[in-house]
Amino acid sequence: MKNPNLALGFIFITVLLDSIGFGIIMPVMPQLIMVVTNEPISSAAIYGGWLMFLYALMQFFFAPVMGNLSDRFGRRPVLLLSLLAFGLNYLMMGWAPTLAWLVAGRLIAGCASSTYAIANAYIADVFPPEQRAKNFALMGAAFGGGFILGPVLGGFLGELGPRVPFYATAVLALVNAVFGFLVLPETLAPENRRPFDWRRANPLGAFAHLRQYPLVGRLVFGLFFFLVAHQSLPAVWSYFTIARFDWSESQIGFSLGFVGVLMMLTQAFLIRWVIDRWGAVTTAYMGLTCAGLSFLGYAFVTEAWMVYVFLLVGAAQGFVGPAVQGVMSARVPSNAQGELQGSLASASSLAAIIAPLLMTQLFGYFTGASAPLYFPGVSYFLAATLVVVSTLILIPGMRRATR
Numbered sequence: 001m002k003n004p005n006l007a008l009g010f011i012f013i014t015v016l017l018d019s020i021g022f023g024i025i026m027p028v029m030p031q032l033i034m035v036v037t038n039e040p041i042s043s044a045a046i047y048g049g050w051l052m053f054l055y056a057l058m059q060f061f062f063a064p065v066m067g068n069l070s071d072r073f074g075r076r077p078v079l080l081l082s083l084l085a086f087g088l089n090y091l092m093m094g095w096a097p098t099l100a101w102l103v104a105g106r107l108i109a110g111c112a113s114s115t116y117a118i119a120n121a122y123i124a125d126v127f128p129p130e131q132r133a134k135n136f137a138l139m140g141a142a143f144g145g146g147f148i149l150g151p152v153l154g155g156f157l158g159e160l161g162p163r164v165p166f167y168a169t170a171v172l173a174l175v176n177a178v179f180g181f182l183v184l185p186e187t188l189a190p191e192n193r194r195p196f197d198w199r200r201a202n203p204l205g206a207f208a209h210l211r212q213y214p215l216v217g218r219l220v221f222g223l224f225f226f227l228v229a230h231q232s233l234p235a236v237w238s239y240f241t242i243a244r245f246d247w248s249e250s251q252i253g254f255s256l257g258f259v260g261v262l263m264m265l266t267q268a269f270l271i272r273w274v275i276d277r278w279g280a281v282t283t284a285y286m287g288l289t290c291a292g293l294s295f296l297g298y299a300f301v302t303e304a305w306m307v308y309v310f311l312l313v314g315a316a317q318g319f320v321g322p323a324v325q326g327v328m329s330a331r332v333p334s335n336a337q338g339e340l341q342g343s344l345a346s347a348s349s350l351a352a353i354i355a356p357l358l359m360t361q362l363f364g365y366f367t368g369a370s371a372p373l374y375f376p377g378v379s380y381f382l383a384a385t386l387v388v389v390s391t392l393i394l395i396p397g398m399r400r401a402t403r
Helices: 004-024 029-037 041-073 074-094 099-112 115-126 130-156 166-184 206-213 212-246 249-300 304-329 333-366 378-402
Strands: none
Touching: 004 074, 004 115, 004 166, 029 041, 029 099, 029 212, 041 074, 041 130, 041 333, 074 099, 074 115, 074 166, 099 249, 115 206, 130 166, 130 249, 166 333, 166 378, 212 304, 212 378, 249 304, 249 378, 304 378, 333 378
C-alpha cells in the first residue's frame, strides 16, 4: 500500500464516528420518541426499549455475517456499504414522521454496525504483526473517545431540536463515505479470500465450546448477570433523569460523557494498580460491590447532585470484566483463547439484547398512570439485585479457579 497512514486515518475516523453515532442519540431519543408518538415519558421509554432491542438483535446476528462477507468480497466494499447504511439510518431517524420510520432506521443500523470488526481486520491486512497492537489500541481509543464525545455533542445539539443530532451524524457519515471512496484501497487480495459459509457466521456457536471448561462456563454465566445489570445504565438513563430530575438534553449528555471519562480512566490506569496490589478475585469483588452500591444509589437518589457521587462510585464496576476475564483466560489453553473471547462477546451481545427491553418495560410500568407505586429508579433496583446474583456465582467460582 502506497500510503497506509492515510487509510489508517480513515479507519480511525470511521470507528470514531461509529462510536459517536451510538452516543449522540442517547440524550435526544426520549424527546424524539415523544414528538413522534405524542406519548408521555413512560410510554416513550417502552418504545425506546424496543428500538434498542431491535438494534442489538440485528447487530448480534449480522455482525458475524458482515465480517464473513468482508472475507469473501474484501474489506473496502463492505466498509463503504456500512458507512452508507449508517448515514441513511440517521437521515431516516432525523426525518421520521412516525415510529415505524424509527424502527426501520434502527434495523438498518443494526444490520450494518460491523465497522469496528472490519476496521480491525483491515489493520491486520495492512500492518505487520509487530505494528498491529498499537494500531488496535488506536481503534480502542477511537471507540472510547467517541463514546465520550457522542453524548456531550448530542446533548448540546439536542438543545437546537431533537432531530438535529441525527442530521449532523448523517452528514458526517456520508462525507466520510465519500472520503473513503477516494482514499481507501482494498487490502484483501483475491487469492486470500474465502467462500462465504453460514456456519462461520453463527453467533451462537461460540457457547458450545464452553462445555469443555465447566468452571469457565460457570464464570461466563455469572458474568452475564453483571452484564445485564451494567446495560441498565445506558438503557434507562435518559428516561430516568428526565422523569426524576427533568434534565435537559445537555445535562443528560454531560452526565453520560462523565461516565465515559470515568470508565476510560478506570480501565486504562486504575485497574492495573488495583490488580497488582490485591489480585483478580479481590478486584472483582470491589467492582461488584461498587456496582451494587451505585445502582442502589441511582434507585433512591433524591437530589440531582447525588447522581455524580454514585457515578464516581460506579466507575469501579469497570474492574469486573477484566478481572474475571483474566481468571478465565488462565483456565483455557492458548489455542482456545479465541473461542473464549468469542463466548464473552456473545454473552455481552445477549446482555445488550435483553437488558434494554427488560429495563425500559419495567421503568415504563412504574412511571405510568396505572403504576401501583411511582418508582422511576426501579430498573436500577433490579440491576443491584442482578449484581448480587452475579456476585454469588462469580466470587466462589473465581476463588476455586485461582487455587
